[in-house]
Structure formats: structure tokens, C-alpha cells
Amino acid sequence: MSTRTLDALDKRVLYALQREARRTSSNDIAASLDASASTVRNRIRNLESDGIVRGYHADVDYEAAGYQLYTLIVCTAPIPDRGKLAAAAAEVPGVVEVQEVMTGEANVLVRAVGIDGDDLSRIGEELDELGLRVSDEDLIRRTHRRPYSGFEE
Template identity: 60%
Template structure:
């Protein structure tokens, strides 16, 4: 452990596991990672379990094409919240139908970003009204066209 009690030191195998799972968790087996690192598959499975238990790996998420499922409006709603209420309001926003993700931003007045999906403008209006009723001030709305993700290069075997 480092100076901070809650920080977990990751070794080369831990970082490689995280990097490969960020690339494609669904199609990356423990056996594949094990072969790449010259260790047993059971070692990789044990490491994944430990990383999950310690909260380093917090879940596996689907990348959904909402438009193909009839939800034409994939939108980012930017909100403001008072700092003392920000975390509570962000968690409460997750309970609104159509909200798929919420991010708290540490600085600035536009400090809660709410990702929503809806079939039409009526859905977005309803979600905006419900966010307002919670106490979030809607500042801006942006339709998301595409989103691209990439694993963090700091975990890449090339950087070790």
C-alpha cells in the first residue's frame, strides 16, 4: 500500500489485465491474458476477482446503439448543482426514466453531466422537467452523435 490507505498498488500483471479488459472485456478470456503474460489462467482469474473485490474493477458495461433500438435522441444534459448537493442530486438523477449515466464534474458551475436517451422531444422535455424538480439547473443540452472510447494507455504493456 502507498501513503494513502485506499490506493492499491498495481503490478505489471494487474495493469495488463485492466488494459485488456478495457479493450474488450467480453471477448478477452483469462486464458488469453495468461498466455500473454506467461502465467496460469487461474492466476488471472484470481487477480480479476481481487481487482473486483477491491473496487478497482467496478463493473462491465454494454455499449448500446440506442438509435438502432428506437431511441433516436441520445443526449448530454449539462446541469449545475450546489456543491453540497451535487453528489446526492447526481445519484437521484439516475432514478429518472431515460437517464443512462451521470457524471459529477469537480470544477466549474456546469458540474453534473446527465446522459439520457429518448424516443422524441417529449421524452427529453419530461427528463429535463424531472431534473429541474430534483433541484438540478439545466444549462445546456447536446445531442450525442457518436462516442469513442479507448483503454487508458498507462495500463498498456507498452508503457511498463
């Protein structure tokens, strides 16, 4: 994937999308940026086709949905296998997110939702069978997100 330089309008469009992509139209963004809606739509299309905007995802409150066991599983993978193992971990039922970390022992972070303790044990065992070494498991209470302020300009 090639990188490109974002101009001020691209950054402000990204900021608006990060704040609330679901309830924000190109007309809303355009009005706040003093640009036309068609310009904003074209910018969004280009950001998507360039792989900068990779998707739009629901931010689920698992506790409110009745799933009390939202867990961060900290794993270690051999560096040469990290990408392959992270991709395989994402396919384990119950896993909702996997992050590859560039440094340290804890170089694969897995977020999983379990129905009960047995379900979390199964997820840990499947990660172990893939070749990931599980070093810690933490229940997540809540995640707080905000848009990257560097796009705000």
C-alpha cells in the same frame, strides 16, 4: 475505499479487460501476458473486490437500436448537494449515466435517451425538480472509447 498500488500484471489485466471484457477469457489474457489463467482469474477477482473493476457494461449504440435522441444534459448543482443530486438524477427514467464533475458550473453531466422531444422535456423537468439547473442539452452522435494507455505497459 482504500487505494492500492497496481503492479505491472494488474495494469495489463485491466488493459485487456478494457479492450474487450466480453469476448476475452482469463485464458486469453493469460496467454498474452505470459501468466497462468488461475493467476489472471485471481487478479481479476482481487481487482473486483478492491472496487477497481466496478462492473461490466454493454456499450449500446442507441441510434442503431432505434433511439435517435441520445442526449447530453449539462447541469449545475450546489457543491454540497452534488453527490446526492447526481445519485437522484441516475434514477430518473431515461437517464443512462450521470457524471459528477469536480470543477466549474457544469458539474453534473447527464446522459439520457428519449423516445421523442416530449420525453426529453420530461427528463429535463424531472432533473429541474430535483434541484439541478439545466444549462445545455446536446444530441450525441457517437461515443468513441479506448482503454487507458497507462495500463498497457
